[in-house]
Amino acid sequence: MTGQVRTVDGRVAGRRGQATRQKLLDCLSEMLSSSPYRDVKVIDVARKAGTSPATFYQYFPDVEGAVLEIAEQMAAEGAELTGLVQGRSWVGKAGWQTAQELVDGFLEFWRKNDAILRVVDLGAAEGDKRFYKLRMKILNSVNNSLSDAVAELQSKGKVDKDVNPAAVAGALVAMLAAVASHQKGFQTWGVKQAELKPNLALLVHLGITGKKPTK
Amino acid sequence: MTGQVRTVDGRVAGRRGQATRQKLLDCLSEMLSSSPYRDVKVIDVARKAGTSPATFYQYFPDVEGAVLEIAEQMAAEGAELTGLVQGRSWVGKAGWQTAQELVDGFLEFWRKNDAILRVVDLGAAEGDKRFYKLRMKILNSVNNSLSDAVAELQSKGKVDKDVNPAAVAGALVAMLAAVASHQKGFQTWGVKQAELKPNLALLVHLGITGKKPTK
DNA sequence: ACTTGTCCTGTCATGCCGTCAGCTTACCGA
DNA sequence: TCGGTAAGCTGACGGCATGACAGGACAAGT
Numbered sequence: 001m002t003g004q005v006r007t008v009d010g011r012v013a014g015r016r017g018q019a020t021r022q023k024l025l026d027c028l029s030e031m032l033s034s035s036p037y038r039d040v041k042v043i044d045v046a047r048k049a050g051t052s053p054a055t056f057y058q059y060f061p062d063v064e065g066a067v068l069e070i071a072e073q074m075a076a077e078g079a080e081l082t083g084l085v086q087g088r089s090w091v092g093k094a095g096w097q098t099a100q101e102l103v104d105g106f107l108e109f110w111r112k113n114d115a116i117l118r119v120v121d122l123g124a125a126e127g128d129k130r131f132y133k134l135r136m137k138i139l140n141s142v143n144n145s146l147s148d149a150v151a152e153l154q155s156k157g158k159v160d161k162d163v164n165p166a167a168v169a170g171a172l173v174a175m176l177a178a179v180a181s182h183q184k185g186f187q188t189w190g191v192k193q194a195e196l197k198p199n200l201a202l203l204v205h206l207g208i209t210g211k212k213p214t215k
Numbered sequence: 216m217t218g219q220v221r222t223v224d225g226r227v228a229g230r231r232g233q234a235t236r237q238k239l240l241d242c243l244s245e246m247l248s249s250s251p252y253r254d255v256k257v258i259d260v261a262r263k264a265g266t267s268p269a270t271f272y273q274y275f276p277d278v279e280g281a282v283l284e285i286a287e288q289m290a291a292e293g294a295e296l297t298g299l300v301q302g303r304s305w306v307g308k309a310g311w312q313t314a315q316e317l318v319d320g321f322l323e324f325w326r327k328n329d330a331i332l333r334v335v336d337l338g339a340a341e342g343d344k345r346f347y348k349l350r351m352k353i354l355n356s357v358n359n360s361l362s363d364a365v366a367e368l369q370s371k372g373k374v375d376k377d378v379n380p381a382a383v384a385g386a387l388v389a390m391l392a393a394v395a396s397h398q399k400g401f402q403t404w405g406v407k408q409a410e411l412k413p414n415l416a417l418l419v420h421l422g423i424t425g426k427k428p429t430k
Numbered sequence: 431a432c433t434t435g436t437c438c439t440g441t442c443a444t445g446c447c448g449t450c451a452g453c454t455t456a457c458c459g460a
Numbered sequence: 461t462c463g464g465t466a467a468g469c470t471g472a473c474g475g476c477a478t479g480a481c482a483g484g485a486c487a488a489g490t
Contacts, residue, residue: 051438185339
């Protein structure tokens with residue numbers, strides 16, 4: 001996809017250049033998880049990476065640009081999420097297992113990348129098409145698979161005709177993402193992490209199949 | 216609660232002062248819906264309000280402080296959400312109606328205040344306790360009512376014992392909030408606003424009662 | 431050693447931040 | 461009517477981030 005890494009002014013980046021570029025990305029990523037997005041300054045990132053602001057601007061047009069880059073890398077890894085739903089059964093005990101593993105994998109992925117995902121979410125909500133497309137890219141694999149699962153059950157007459165597979169799948173994915181973002185919120189609400197998961201799995205199972213799971 | 220409105224340096228604000236203060240809040244609010252949170256500058260808000268940056272800092276410690284103020288006002292209005300669930304029935308056709316009206320009211324409220332809610336969400340996700348408490352305050356009314364509903368059905372033996380009411384309620388509320396934030400996202404996903412609502416209502420009904428609604 | 435192209439940084443103009451002293455305005459009691 | 465007092469506002473300033481540029485350092489090939 002990305003044939004060559006290029007600097008802002010069009011030069012092709014070599015070995016060393018790519019290294020510092022990556023270092024800047026790493027430092028920015030770290031910065032995002034330790035301080036509010038709004039307060040992340042180019043100069044801090046540069047200092048942390050042992051270089052100067054000017055260098056940063058050689059590789060990225062601005063902070064947002066760099067964030068998009070990080071998010072892009074993450075989206076690529078996010079493809080692993082597909083495996084959580086693709087080709088799985090939603091019937092009987094296997095269905096319950098599928099729901100559980102989906103929830104587990106999803107929360108884990110989100111927790112691992114929470115800082116960057118927050119920013120992507122904000123960008124998307126603010127209407128920025130780039131972030132918005134990126135968010136789709138990440139969620140699409142899961143969403144499409146879920147949507148297919150609903151559609152298939154529907155064709156077999158196991159799910160009502162007036163259910164919109166895409167809407168249900170989208171809502172469930174949004175739920176998982178939101179809960180993952182606010183995991184800490186649930187704790188103070190008196191819900192422990194361990195308790196949360198099975199209840200989420202239950203909701204997912206109910207949403208997809210319309211039935212309570214057989215455990 | 217707030218006995219007197221005070222400036223940062225401790226003076227009590229009079230008629231005129233409160234007016235400019237409110238004007239600044241209004242302008243900030245408008246600013247937030249038209250440009251990314253990260254790019255909202257004090258000087259722009261001040262200019263828009265026909266005053267100077269120094270005046271802004273007389274009433275608010277920083278942009279964040281002003282945002283919290285706006286959010287607080289909104290949270291007060293958010294109490295109206297309570298009416299969407301409190302004392303409603305979740306049985307039979309009435310249950311379906313309850314679910315529909317909840318979804319409707321929730322989406323409407325979110326759409327009306329989306330700009331500020333985005334920022335609150337971000338702040339909460341970033342771990343800022345003030346935003347986080349505020350988010351709770353807004354969602355608590357709905358969340359508690361839903362939680363109670365589940366607990367009640369549970370005591371009647373209509374819902375499984377191993378369901379955690381708070382977890383389910385929290386997840387459903389998070390889902391509604393997330394879907395509301397990304398309503399545009401669903402459109403490009405091929406799901407129309409009108410189609411989305413009943414499917415959300417279905418999920419809510421399933422989650423609360425464990426059964427398909429009778430329409 | 432020399433050349434070439436990559437890579438980094440010092441420096442600078444610009445603009446926003448956040449603060450302060452000081453000016454203007456409104457209110458109030460004598 | 462006339463100060464006196466507190467509220468209300470702003471010009472100006474040091475400080476820092478931004479973003480652009482030109483030039484120096486460096487690695488690799490010849």
